[in-house]
Amino acid sequence: MFCRQCGKSLMPGANFCPNCGVPVNPAIFSPSPLNSMFRPRANRMLAGVCAALHIRYGWDLVAIRILAVVLGVLTFPLGEIAYLAGWLLIPEEATLVPQTYSDPQPR
Numbered sequence: 001m002f003c004r005q006c007g008k009s010l011m012p013g014a015n016f017c018p019n020c021g022v023p024v025n026p027a028i029f030s031p032s033p034l035n036s037m038f039r040p041r042a043n044r045m046l047a048g049v050c051a052a053l054h055i056r057y058g059w060d061l062v063a064i065r066i067l068a069v070v071l072g073v074l075t076f077p078l079g080e081i082a083y084l085a086g087w088l089l090i091p092e093e094a095t096l097v098p099q100t101y102s103d104p105q106p107r
């Protein structure tokens with residue numbers, strides 16, 4: 001078992017990394033269902049909130065978007081506020097590649 005943050009090996013059952021102090025299993029510390037949600041970077045219309053629901057619950061993406069628009073109109077401005085809340089609360093998908101692109105340096 002290794003730290004996700006710094007890659008240092010961890011003691012079995014450790015809650016925090018002894019090197020950088022990052023929680024080993026953040027799910028224990030934030031049992032919110034939002035914890036397992038993320039807004040994907042691809043396949044999003046606006047902020048990816050509908051796509052996050054689609055990934056988390058497996059609901060049909062088109063149906064979610066139609067529902068979001070209908071609810072947004074019917075419940076204005078509550079639907080918009082809920083969407084903004086989801087935007088703020090649901091973390092963005094983690095990038096596996098560096099965000100800043102740099103040309104490969106010749107060795």
Ligand SMILES: [Zn+2]
Pocket residue numbers: 003004005006007008017018019020021022
């Ligand atoms: Zn660490």
